[in-house]
Amino acid sequence: MKVTLEVKPRRKPYLPIEAEGIMPRTFFEGADGLTVYRGNKELALEEIFSVAIEGEAASVDEVAIEILGDSSRIKRIGEYMDGGRIHIAGDIGMHCGNFMSAGEIVIDGNADAWLGREMRGGAIRCHGNAGDYCGAGYRGEKRGMRGGTVEVLGDAGDFAAETLAGGTVIIHGNAGDLAGVDMKDGVLTIMGETWRACANMSGGTCYVHGTVHDMIPTFRNVGRETVGGEVFTRFAGDIANRGKGTLFIRNYKYMD
Amino acid sequence: MKHYDVVCPFCGCLCDDLEITVENNRIIGVDNGCTLGNAKFMGKERLSSPIRRNGDGWETISYEEAVGYTVDMLLEADRPLLYGWSGTHGEAQCTGVHMCELVGGIIDSTTSVCHGPSILAIQEVGHPGCTLGRVKNRADVVIYWGCNPLEAHPRHMSRYTTYADGYFLDNAFRERKVIVVDVRKTETARVADEFVRIKPGGDYAVLSALRAIVRGKGDMVPASVAGVSRSQLERMVAMCKDAKFGAVFFGLGLTMTKGKYKNIRNAIELVDELSRHTKFTITPMRGHWNVYGSNEVFTWMTGYPYAIDFCRGIAFYNPGETSAIDILARKECDACLIVGSDPGAHFPRGCAEHLADIPVVVIDPVPTMTTAFANVQIPVAVSGIDAEGTAYRMDGVPIRVKKVIEPTLPSDSEVLGDIFARMKEATGYD
């Protein structure tokens, strides 16, 4: 089954649309009467999107959703997704792939904040940049993302992989401030630069192939180690937190 | 006529020992207040009736018309923002929450631009706090981090810390040690026993280093952390460990700088670590007199302390997304009611530009910078001067603010009550 949703122009284009119903299972089970919200107004899906559905599916994994047009303010696409595929041709709004457990989301453009928040499984690939809190947790939650993979081919904002508790986050560009802060488990890889990586980390592993600026002063330098042909400095910490995390860094600078 | 034990409705100290002299229903004298408090009581720039924008100017309208405009604006909006609330009393804040739920809007207080990060941190790791009375009577080490009470909360040190007597201290002034941590030498830093000057953005690193030193891992801390020598950090830890009772106070220098709530979390975890050796507590230096009241009221009514989105009929909380400054910067609301706050003076330019593009009603006794963006302003009595109600001090103690003169204008509660009643009527809400 192929579902094509093209975003229509809106009179108030900046007001976010909350569309957590847009995920493969909804269309697999029959999306008649599906609604989305513009603020406090509940609207039929067709008021916001031109909808085209072709073919049938024997399982949720056979449902592919294609989102076209300006979807930069459409939030919660793929929330609780448990199979199938979503392809977003442009940018996507906040909370894309929240809590997803299976399936795949591909974003050709940029993703706004909280991409893959508390994700359990599946894969998200964002070809542009991701906003703050990519692969992070909900407010006050001790454990964030727990499984699956988030891959960002551009840069990520601040607090990427905050409270990471499982799964893999890969940022091919730079990650902002406090990437991997409070992480507990899982693997975070940053190919570019970052700032204050893995502060207060208690477990898990982080690789930074570029430079960590303002390096947290409470990681113990364990020595040089070669991983995948690259030489890193290995740190253990965060000692301030009795942490048992591992940090592999190519270059680092303290704020001294 | 003299009123005694009057509460000052200016900053989060809520000093309750002011003496106000009134003649012919006018305040002519204020005793015991600081300059900030005195100025509030003696202020004269009040609006006397509601005003509505009319082309380039303003016209006077009745309360009836102003309330009608507000009701229509809120009911027509898809995503109204109800912002402010720190400059009014708890009873008005309650009505605000009811209104927000009815219209399906977003309610946020000035918390999101001051101590919101403190609450986010507390939600992660808890709050080892206490009342100011306890600090006054017991604390022999006081740390002011990223705050400057001598200028922002002028009576804090004389009522609760450095210059106050303490029941369990023989000679409080001599026994109490004050440590100030800041990026510049403030007035408060000048009276400190120890001034720790850190590089801007270095708070988190310094807090982590202190935690490691408290845990006996000082050997691995670099010789200098964000401009502070390891020896000074070790001296600071020794002072803290020697304390019988330590109290940390922190301000926007910690909440609103790089790292925001993670700075506060780190500070709380330092306090936690110190409490394995002695007794330590931590308290936010809240600015607006009733900002903490808004957190209390919102929490008991919605489960969340600020930045609450009712658009979907249930409360959703996600500061950074549902906080006023983010909503305005992203142009994500289509009407705004502002109560007892002045975002026009404090918010970034992009936010003010959006306010200029949407209908805005301001409920405030005086013309402010935000008036420039308003379509209608409704003047009200000033809570604590000609209206009374409940407020929460910075440490969470509720205090009833009194009125000292008879009102000539309705209070926030009355105006909001009218708006809410008209909304219920219009929607058939029971």
Ligand code: SF4
């Ligand atoms: S310290 Fe604050 S509450 Fe006390 S008098 Fe001054 S402004 Fe008023």
